[in-house]
Amino acid sequence: MTPAELDSFSLLLVYSAMAVYTLAFVAYAVDVARRSAAKPVPAEVRELVGSGAPARAAEPDASVLAPAAGGRGARIGFTLTVLAWALHVGGAVLRGLSAGRVPWSNMYEFALTGIAVIVGVFVLSRLWKDLNFLGVFFTGLATVFLGVATVNYYVAPTPLPPALQSYWLVIHVFVATLATGFLGLGTGLSVLQLIKEKRDNGFLRSLPSPVQLEDLAYRVGVIGFIFWTFTLIAGAIWAEHAWGRYWGWDTKEVWTFVIWVVYAGYIHARATRGWRGSRSAWLQIIGFAAIIFNFTIVNQFFAGLHAYSGL
Amino acid sequence: MSRSSSSDPLRPGDHIDAPEPAPRSGSGPQLGVVGWLRFLWRQLTSMRTAIVLLLLLAVGAIPGSLVPQRSSDPNGVIQVRADNPDLVWLYDALSLHDVYASPWFSAIYVLLFTSLVGCVIPRLAHHWKAMRARPPRTPARLSRLVGFQTVSGDASDLDRADRLLRRLGYRTHRYGDSISAERGYLRETGNLLFHIALLAMILVVGLGSGFGYNGQRLIVEGRSFANTLSSYDTFDSGQWFDEASLAPFSVQLDELDVVYETENPNAIGAPLDFTAHVTVNEDGVSREAQIKVNEPLNVDGADLYLVSNGYAPRISVRDAEGTVVYDEYTPFLAQDDLMTSLGVMKLPGGLEEQLGLRGFFYPTAAELDTGALASAYPDLANPVLSLQAFTGDLGLDAGVPRSVYALETDEMTQIAGGDSGTEALMLAPGQTVEIPGGLGTITFEDVQRYGVIDVHVDHTQTAVFWIAMTILVSLLGSLLIPRRRMWVKAADGRLELAGLARGEDPTLERAVDDLAKRLGGETAERSGRPATPRATSDRESRIDP
Numbered sequence: 001m002t003p004a005e006l007d008s009f010s011l012l013l014v015y016s017a018m019a020v021y022t023l024a025f026v027a028y029a030v031d032v033a034r035r036s037a038a039k040p041v042p043a044e045v046r047e048l049v050g051s052g053a054p055a056r057a058a059e060p061d062a063s064v065l066a067p068a069a070g071g072r073g074a075r076i077g078f079t080l081t082v083l084a085w086a087l088h089v090g091g092a093v094l095r096g097l098s099a100g101r102v103p104w105s106n107m108y109e110f111a112l113t114g115i116a117v118i119v120g121v122f123v124l125s126r127l128w129k130d131l132n133f134l135g136v137f138f139t140g141l142a143t144v145f146l147g148v149a150t151v152n153y154y155v156a157p158t159p160l161p162p163a164l165q166s167y168w169l170v171i172h173v174f175v176a177t178l179a180t181g182f183l184g185l186g187t188g189l190s191v192l193q194l195i196k197e198k199r200d201n202g203f204l205r206s207l208p209s210p211v212q213l214e215d216l217a218y219r220v221g222v223i224g225f226i227f228w229t230f231t232l233i234a235g236a237i238w239a240e241h242a243w244g245r246y247w248g249w250d251t252k253e254v255w256t257f258v259i260w261v262v263y264a265g266y267i268h269a270r271a272t273r274g275w276r277g278s279r280s281a282w283l284q285i286i287g288f289a290a291i292i293f294n295f296t297i298v299n300q301f302f303a304g305l306h307a308y309s310g311l
Numbered sequence: 312m313s314r315s316s317s318s319d320p321l322r323p324g325d326h327i328d329a330p331e332p333a334p335r336s337g338s339g340p341q342l343g344v345v346g347w348l349r350f351l352w353r354q355l356t357s358m359r360t361a362i363v364l365l366l367l368l369a370v371g372a373i374p375g376s377l378v379p380q381r382s383s384d385p386n387g388v389i390q391v392r393a394d395n396p397d398l399v400w401l402y403d404a405l406s407l408h409d410v411y412a413s414p415w416f417s418a419i420y421v422l423l424f425t426s427l428v429g430c431v432i433p434r435l436a437h438h439w440k441a442m443r444a445r446p447p448r449t450p451a452r453l454s455r456l457v458g459f460q461t462v463s464g465d466a467s468d469l470d471r472a473d474r475l476l477r478r479l480g481y482r483t484h485r486y487g488d489s490i491s492a493e494r495g496y497l498r499e500t501g502n503l504l505f506h507i508a509l510l511a512m513i514l515v516v517g518l519g520s521g522f523g524y525n526g527q528r529l530i531v532e533g534r535s536f537a538n539t540l541s542s543y544d545t546f547d548s549g550q551w552f553d554e555a556s557l558a559p560f561s562v563q564l565d566e567l568d569v570v571y572e573t574e575n576p577n578a579i580g581a582p583l584d585f586t587a588h589v590t591v592n593e594d595g596v597s598r599e600a601q602i603k604v605n606e607p608l609n610v611d612g613a614d615l616y617l618v619s620n621g622y623a624p625r626i627s628v629r630d631a632e633g634t635v636v637y638d639e640y641t642p643f644l645a646q647d648d649l650m651t652s653l654g655v656m657k658l659p660g661g662l663e664e665q666l667g668l669r670g671f672f673y674p675t676a677a678e679l680d681t682g683a684l685a686s687a688y689p690d691l692a693n694p695v696l697s698l699q700a701f702t703g704d705l706g707l708d709a710g711v712p713r714s715v716y717a718l719e720t721d722e723m724t725q726i727a728g729g730d731s732g733t734e735a736l737m738l739a740p741g742q743t744v745e746i747p748g749g750l751g752t753i754t755f756e757d758v759q760r761y762g763v764i765d766v767h768v769d770h771t772q773t774a775v776f777w778i779a780m781t782i783l784v785s786l787l788g789s790l791l792i793p794r795r796r797m798w799v800k801a802a803d804g805r806l807e808l809a810g811l812a813r814g815e816d817p818t819l820e821r822a823v824d825d826l827a828k829r830l831g832g833e834t835a836e837r838s839g840r841p842a843t844p845r846a847t848s849d850r851e852s853r854i855d856p
């Protein structure tokens with residue numbers, strides 16, 4: 001196949017993935033609606049607070065996570081998500097083959113691969129915990145972002161400009177998307193935590209307690225933060241190779257730094273009396289919003305050396 | 312936290328694992344000067360202050376991405392100031408073009424790092440002692456702790472348990488019929504190392520960069536330049552830089568190879584490769600080398616980067632008698648991806664009048680529908696030079712520095728191109744045209760490429776690299792190593808086991824189960840209560856909003 005054919009085949013897979021993500025979203029949404037209408041599951045979410053028990057609290061055991069796993073709708077949703085993800089990854093791989101390099105060197109490709117990594121983190125987190133209750137969030141996110149990417153960012157594959165011809169492109173950018181995946185997962189959990197703190201009816205009853213959600217969010221967020229730290233350092237090393245300085249407060253560098261500092265604030269907040277709980281959750285969400293801002297607005301509209309949007 | 316002990320890390324007063332502060336007595340505290348200072352210091356080194364300062368740092372960094380900075384975008388600065396003359400005072404008052412060196416930004420990070428030092432030093436001293444302290448006494452009742460269970464065995468198995476725990480990385484101590492074990496000291500070590508490394512980073516970057524320099528030089532193929540102050544087009548150096556430290560080398564640009572895409576229909580003309588072939592002369596020894604984007608060349612401690620390139624047409628001018636009065640390569644600046652390039656030549660003497668030339672160079676000229684020329688491809692397929700000519704006062708004598716890339720035409724009369732009534736002068740290589748008004752002739756001799764070479768010396772690089780590695784590794788340790796206590800106690804003819812998390816520790820219960828399995832006895836029923844580990848151990852101190 002010629003590169004152009006490969007690329008149109010890649011696009012076909014991406015469109016199919018979008019369609020299947022949409023179906024998965026519908027399945028998850030139906031599931032949520034159904035459970036909102038159903039009789040509430042009596043969730044044994046009691047916490048022994050201030051009983052003087054040293055450093056421990058009884059928690060609902062793992063079975064509380066089980067209802068969150070949801071019914072048939074959620075199972076269908078997950079299956080469809082995996083299918084969509086396979087199509088999506090196939091699309092990204094073909095795009096890379098078509099261009100003859102890694103598929104992340106302009107906005108369209110960053111988005112294409114980045115969303116695949118985000119959904120991948122969600123799908124693979126299944127091996128660790130059943131987070132199906134985040135299905136609506138992730139399939140919704142994937143559908144919308146892929147839509148934006150194909151409509152607003154698509155460009156035909158072009159060869160790598162000399163500035164990007166470096167193995168650091170492979171490492172730095174990929175780890176950045178990985179970080180984004182984990183921080184996105186953490187943010188999904190933080191959002192649910194905040195919602196659940198405000199109200200606890202219908203579907204929300206079947207979710208883990210806000211404290212559990214917060215703990216999960218933190219554990220995922222910490223992984224994301226480690227990857228982000230690596231991204232920052234790797235970026236500095238690459239900048240040293242390409243531009244002769246490791247740090248020059250270029251717009252993209254500024255935003256990477258801002259995001260890193262916000263997450264450092266989040267980690268501190270988690271360890272601070274009066275900040276743990278919803279305040280720290282907000283910091284995680286703000287950090288992720290800054291990532292999305294960095295990717296979309298900063299990439300497209302801010303002047304700087306990182307002019308690789310390809311638009 | 313009721314159970315904090317000397318082996319616990321010391322935390323700021325408002326850390327979630329720190330002991331709850333004693334409630335203040337009714338009337339306001341009577342503080343002397345020392346009392347106040349202590350109070351302020353405690354505020355400055357609290358977790359809350361660290362969060363607020365971190366968030367301030369994040370917010371404070373943002374304006375630097377919105378307003379062009381002198382350090383990263385000097386042309387942008389000039390542009391913004393020219394476009395908004397009424398706002399210039401504001402930009403200056405707030406140092407908006409030097410955000411990262413501004414008083415207010417510095418204030419934020421100096422406060423943050425003062426707080427950090429104040430936070431780290433006591434913890435460091437404390438941790439030093441804690442590493443030698445023995446694990447705390449075994450609690451009287453293990454049954455209320457995480458993962459409590461019993462396995463068969465008795466006091467005679469304690470030695471075995473002790474060895475096992477040590478092998479698992481615990482520090483142990485025997486208290487009567489029980490073993491108290493603690494592990495994860497590296498978590499605090501990592502945390503302290505991480506914060507100290509941050510401090511080291513700031514110091515090294517701040518001080519070390521004062522010795523370096525950064526010079527830029529444009530060289531046309533075939534020419535060379537020496538590493539001396541006067542040969543640079545632009546030169547920046549740190550405050551402790553000494554001119555004598557410039558290594559004595561010179562670099563000749565033999566050839567600049569540029570490869571453009573020719574096949575991919577979506578990217579015809581996209582650059583694929585820039586390679587500068589150079590001859591380096593160090594201490595009288597010459598060697599050939601190359602510089603590519605992403606592949607700097609190291610010469611005698613200095614790194615050489617190829618930052619940009621372009622075309623330098625060679626133009627010669629003869630006067631009415633045919634005498635050569637001007638013959639130079641002039642670097643033209645690329646205006647777009649297809650290398651339509653703009654350049655200026657100034658001839659203050661030699662002709663009857665001062666002459667200024669300004670025009671475009673098209674490496675592959677093509678005519679647009681409008682009849683105007685444009686470049687259709689960035690390589691030299693059909694090079695054409697199109698010049699406007701001006702006579703009059705070039706303004707070079709006024710003593711005002713003038714950019715070599717700009718022509719002040721206010722005091723000049725246009726004699727070719729534009730509205731002058733005469734066509735712009737069009738030249739292909741080798742062609743000669745008359746200057747209108749019988750001043751003489753202009754010849755486009757040939758065209759070469761030029762490269763812009765950045766020469767950079769930064770003594771902080773290596774140190775910064777290793778500090779960054781320390782930051783990464785200590786962060787891993789600090790975030791991922793669980794810190795926990797574990798107890799094995801012989802009671803009622805069985806062994807009781809339980810654990811206690813010190814900080815985030817999602818796997819504590821699994822660790823207790825694992826220990827039980829390793830101890831090998833048959834496991835009794837777990838205590839009736841569900842005792843899943845909390846990720847943290849701080850439930851009592853949690854303040855719910």
Ligand code: HEM
Nearest residue numbers: 264267271323356357358361423426427430502505509789
């Ligand atoms: C330059 C500013 C700072 C940055 C970027 C920063 C970053 C971090 C990060 C990433 C962590 C989590 C990883 C770890 O545990 O090592 C952390 C933890 C911590 N930081 Fe900082 N920090 C800064 C300043 C401070 C200051 C000023 C204090 C003193 C109040 C402080 C106290 C702590 C404490 C006590 C922890 C442990 C939190 C826990 O128990 O999980 N940090 N810091």
